[in-house]
Amino acid sequence: MSLVVYAAASVLGLSAVLLFSRPRAALRNPLTASTCAAVGLGAICFFLSAPVTLKAVNDFTGIPNFGAPLTYSMISAYSCSLIILLIHWRGGSRAYRRSMVVRAVATYGSLIVAIITLFTVADARTERLSDLDTYYANTPYMREMIALYLLGHGTCLLVMGFLCVRWAREVTGLLRTGLRLIIAGVVLDGIGFEVAKAVAVAARWTGHDLDFLSTNVAPPVVSVGALVTSLGFMIPRLLPSAVTHWRSLSDLRNLTPLWRELQSVTTAPKPTPSWWQLPQARLHWLEASIHDALLALAPHFDDQVRQISLDTALGNGNSPHEARVIAEAAMLADAARHAAVPKDHHIKEPSTYRLQATAAPGASGLVELAQALGQSPVVTAAREGSVKATHDPTH
Template sequence: MTGTDYYIPSLVLGVALLVKLPTLWRGRRDPMLRSVLVLLCMAPTSFALAAPPSIQAINRTTGVPNAAAPLVYSTLCALSCASLILILHWRGGPPEKLRRQTRRWLFFYVCLTVSIFVLFALGNAPVERLQDLDTYYANTPFIREMIVAYLIGLTTASAAITVTCWIWAREVTLPWLRRALRTLVVGVVLSLGFCAAKLLAISARWAGGDLDFLSTSIAPPLASVGAVVTTAGFLIPLLAPRLAPRWTAHRAFHRLGPLAKALSETLTGSSVPMTPPRWRDIELRATLRESQITDHLLQLAPYFDIAQRQAVYEDARSHGHIDDDAAVIAAAEMVRSAIVAHAAGHTPADPADTPTLPMALGSAAQRLADVSRHFASLRGPAVPHPAATAHPLESTLR
């Protein structure tokens, strides 16, 4: 891999850090957010340091061949430790138990990091290796142990996170949390693939063979993709609570479009429903569009035929639709028939006989987006007064 192959994922991860940095910095007293901050700092740093040009620059600056190796390995250990601690606090539990487990992992990875630097100092690695240090020095005393030590740290974290997230994903009910955990599983499995490729290549050297391509060509891409996917998995819980309502509002706004357009065209003569500017908040736009539809439905209420709605509802139920869906289908057909009746100039009902909107729409009154979606799918001529005419809606319901 070239330097670009390392710097691109580093840039992607760095952007994620910049996006969340203000929030994370404000909440740095929270152990979980502090772990996220460390993770988002270590992830791009580890890739930036592991790039061959960066390794060469560190070696030249320090004047020590391969001085970048313990620095990169310790950064990867810090990333592993932050990931484990974040999972602990994310899942939660008794505070004392969390503190005890956090201290254990911190102690383990601090000792591992210190041993990496000590082993490097005790070893002898005079030939600079920018990409294949792990296999080149696989049989060198102390350097060999240093390499194994950092791989143990990465493998331990990846295996623990994989097992925890896999079990947890089967227990949770929140969709976004389940997606986050499954994303994490994918990311850490790729990281396990990185460790496996490195260990196989090193083991081949111990056995007198040569599988260096696993370490130099297979492992780095697995690490790059794995780090990006894992970081995305950790960010989902931070972003989902804020983005989920916006996504819901965005979907509702567009699903309300067909009904809003039809009502505007019928009652105001405009084929374009009045909506706030695009730069306004999507939740506000969705709320105003729903209010506009409600106002127009109130104007159209004298043309509603509840007998028709009931007939369509029963017909939908006979075709296997559940209560709520049948109510939506019936409301959509009733609104369409009312639009046709209004456009045809039929005499509206007496104000005293006009049903209220909740009475007219029934349970569908709370599901205008679904009514709009079904309204857009209706085909064939509408029947304004089905009380006097059979109206099986075969083409609509099939």
């Protein structure tokens, strides 16, 4: 069982790190902060509930079963954090959200105090690492402690389920997908944890033995439920950013031919981006470097090379748009070739042409230019100097 819950804890912990990748920005945004808190507390709950961890906590404190109230208190705190997250996610006035958060904290704070108090006065000297709920189901004060933490978590699930079902009818897109995942996670958590634990404990109250529901069924099902719920919270927040970084990574690869063509051009030095920076940041650096290099290369642009290449591309059956991109790429390749030996390069009339690729939004225009540089035979001819232009007869 430890392996299952440790795996769930690791996934949730990694999710919390991704959400909290920018601490200052996260703390300024209540929604981001509460999401990080909920996912992080979920990871802590799973970590603490593993029998190996429970044994280590008990040995460290010297108190048999001390890990139980610690875990139950964290489950209650996790339940509270989920409700607070829904409060911020749902929105409303700042005063309303603050009032609801205070109520949730007061309710679950009182529950945590009650759990600790009941454990303190209970007689739980026999250490139980995997079946404490059922073993102590009929023990005074331990019985009430177990019932309280189950009641607190069950109430959280009911509130979440009700709010998410009602809210999912009002929204669309990723938010609706996230809410449906949360609902699925709540159902798994409710059936696999709450119902299984409650039935097993109630069976002990009536003199029956259904301990397997608590020890064998609940841990894996609640692990899956927590992961699904966390996905529901994270997808609407992380997926758009992940898609952006994936596209940035694709653009970085596609811009390689263009950057290779321009690397010999003298530009103002810039700090190289660190290897650990996200693709979007690296793409911004590369775009800025390319634009600077293109500005430095502009005096070497030859309109005749561009016009000859345009006519050739049109003659080869390219569309007007494709031909224009190929012509710009050919002019760029020719300019880069001559910029490498500027003292031998003479143009009668400097070009005033502005590359349309630099006017396109984002990196799309530059990507088209890079693809033409790497694929078009017209560009290859310009790079090799076989396009006749206004250069002096020595070329």
